[in-house]
Amino acid sequence: xxMGAKMLLLDAYKIPVGIALGIFGLILLVxxxxxxxxxxxxxxxxxxxx
Numbered sequence: 106x107x108m109g110a111k112m113l114l115l116d117a118y119k120i121p122v123g124i125a126l127g128i129f130g131l132i133l134l135v136x137x138x139x140x141x142x143x144x145x146x147x148x149x150x151x152x153x154x155x
Contacts, residue, residue, distance in 0.1 A: 107132060 107128055111120055 107125075111125055114120070
């Protein structure tokens with residue numbers, strides 16, 4: 106979603122590469138952490154849903 110917004114705003118405002126990569130990395134970090142927390146809370150014997 107962030108990359109799409111960045112592409113739409115390209116003509117109006119150029120986001121520096123370092124800031125864009127930082128935001129993208131932060132989004133990845135938060136999503137991985139949330140995934141680990143959710144899987145840890147459900148426990149090792151939890152049923153896997155597909």
